[in-house]
Amino acid sequence: MNRNLPVTDRIADGVPTGSPEEAAALIDDDATLVLSGFGRAGYPKAVPLALAASDRDLSLTVISGGSVGGEVDTALVEADAIERRFPYQATPTARTAVNDGHIAFHDRHISRLGDEVAFGHYGTPNVALVEAVAVGPDWLIPTTSVGHTPTYVHSASRLIVEVNDAQPLELQLLHDVYSRATPPNREPIPLNAPGDRIGSPRISFEPEKLEMVVRTDRPDKSYTFREPTETDEKIAANLAAFLADEVERNPLFASSVNLQFGVGSLGNALMGAFNDVDFGDRTVAYYGEVIQDGLLDMIDDDKLVSASAASLALSREGQERLFADIERYAERVIVRNADVSNNPALIDRFGVIGVNSALEVDLYGHVNSTHIAGTHVANGIGGSGDFTRNSGIGVIALGSTAKDGAIPRIVPMVPHVDHTEHDFSIIVTEQGVADLRGLAPRERADVMVSQCAHPSFQDDLRDYLERADKGGGHIPHDLTTVFDWYLD
């Protein structure tokens, strides 16, 4: 153990400890639980499993910061213990339960979720259930994510902490916990550059809140990324070519480039691909929601001065790589509150280039990120709206087709809208780049078909536009046939 760390003891003397079962017994059957966890990292594991293994008739409301592992979203769902779930779920079991209407679910913008919980939009949280690397009588240090944990600890009446020996104590070197005051006394967040630190590694709490500390030794259920496909690589190449031109042209990028990439395999592939882009003598930083493996390469190659996010959403290999050399990575990696990482004002002030994926995009630039065929939720919107809307340049990147080319992802009208035509202007597929800035809807549709749609669907899309144009209007549509693309 590194004795130079500010905190070296996992559990301070005098803190109440107990077993996962004893902690679970402290939670009411119909409690509203607020959990640590973001980017499937740093979530509680032992107490959820103990709750799931109990024979109690639970109807919990479970609010996490973002994505968490199967200990919550599989085990507790299979135990029929969750009645309500916000704001994100990412396991097949939870997804099925949500789509069946068995679990009441709704997803919100990450940047606003903390406030919504704090201001009682979901009632009063009873218990905060939080994973930590270390805990004292009135503080804790989070593990692989900070996310909304500070806000949740502050909002909940009671606190249960899981101290996880599988999470290295050195994680304290990465964290920058900063808490905002309640409006109207809320100050601007005093972060002047993406890589600065303004807070502390610790989350403070009122000592009387702490009910029990449970000790565990169970790693995060980490991400698995597919190898970049040929499509991923073409998307990355098209995006890189666009950005190379844009940073030369746009005064926003005169001296620096601040990047964000969305969560997932495409996001990770794009992060990796950007290691090869020449940004000249500009300072390049990452200011995003999660840190994925691709960023570690950019740090190792000295291409990135800093990487700031709310979570370490790494693969197992990436986690081992980070843990093995954490003091070095800590010089450039910062893990923050999600309401700082995703803050609209900071995304704007840093002139971020925000790159996020989606399920499908329509001809006029509306984006469906969440609901397959408009009805069946995939995961959730996460922070994609925070970045898409507030970035200096908002980009949606996706393949032009799904299911081996059988299904188009450029469609006449998306049946669910998460990001509107007003929010961003750049769409990239493996076919090309649609730069919609300054274009009217009819022009947008033309560029979307010719630049972004797969050739095998271009004729169908042009037929649709011809049909739609008969009805006139600013955004031509034929409402009779607009969703035929989804119907058999």
Add this chain to the structure above:
Amino acid sequence: MNRNLPVTDRIADGVPTGSPEEAAALIDDDATLVLSGFGRAGYPKAVPLALAASDRDLSLTVISGGSVGGEVDTALVEADAIERRFPYQATPTARTAVNDGHIAFHDRHISRLGDEVAFGHYGTPNVALVEAVAVGPDWLIPTTSVGHTPTYVHSASRLIVEVNDAQPLELQLLHDVYSRATPPNREPIPLNAPGDRIGSPRISFEPEKLEMVVRTDRPDKSYTFREPTETDEKIAANLAAFLADEVERNPLFASSVNLQFGVGSLGNALMGAFNDVDFGDRTVAYYGEVIQDGLLDMIDDDKLVSASAASLALSREGQERLFADIERYAERVIVRNADVSNNPALIDRFGVIGVNSALEVDLYGHVNSTHIAGTHVANGIGGSGDFTRNSGIGVIALGSTAKDGAIPRIVPMVPHVDHTEHDFSIIVTEQGVADLRGLAPRERADVMVSQCAHPSFQDDLRDYLERADKGGGHIPHDLTTVFDWYLD
């Protein structure tokens, strides 16, 4: 003339002057013009009319801050002089030309428009055409709006100023011009309370930009508001009842209430109605996009400590009332840059209650603010997205029906989405209030039907939901019949 004003001369010595026709001749046939004007106030009048009266073959790109008068959006359109138009239009003539596809139009969030122009999303603006109460060699003072004028003056290569004698010199007492730096050196906007001042009454420019000053004497084409209808009054009463409870419950409103109301007759009626609401000993301020007549009542009755906006969108009577007593009103009325009035960070920091209207809302909480039947644009999104998304409490207020009850405004799925289910949670009609916080889509739909829909459409909506539910999913829809409501 009040000799205590900082500036008492309309046109400083040595500034180049000319006729509207001479100024118009300085503008290229295919120029990109950036205009002052916001909330149909403070826009240039003489030079657009001179351009319209010329027999030139013009194909102008016209970018205003927001809504402008018929001198631009009727006269220039009738002269077939406009090829492109951003980001808002509000005359029947312009609307028809846009919906016919004759003018290329696109509307953007007000908060981001200034940056988009400054960073070249619409090319390089050739000429800024700006109305002023006074002008000097390297400065001007705007008239009844500030809007995006500072950014446009800064972005354009050349400048033509209309000094309008119909606009009182005392308007300089209202203005607070503040300019942000380009990211990544952009500081937080140092505004600590809605009524503070952080800038100057003047817009500065490089003296070599100023090509010509034209003198005019022509008032704004001011707003006309209909008298509040019975529906308006019921909406106001429902909203007031909701807010009276909410400010008691929500820690956000412990000491103050900062309101915003959207532009238009309903917005004005709501502003008027809020004069009767008892907010206890809380400080009540307005932090919005435009100042309408209703706010003057609240100021006169000492209910409002300040009213901050980007424009004075007053009726003729309201304008006369303000002008007659402008020094008194100047103690509480502030007219700002639109990228300050609509700034996401400030709307968040002040915990604004944002109330905006819409064309229609769907059962799951998606909002159509702009496109009738999804195709024909009405006006534009304006700042409704800035406030709906970033407010502490975002409210959409609208009547439950249109066309004397013939058309429902609560529908299964809106055919154009401007604000998503993720962005806000409160919908108010004359029927009641749908508080969607913490509800899943199926629950949202139930509340929307029972609380907000007109009774004459509730059965149809329930039939739709029953049909939709057969397909399952998180957001049940029947894509085959979802738009039958728009088809005859």
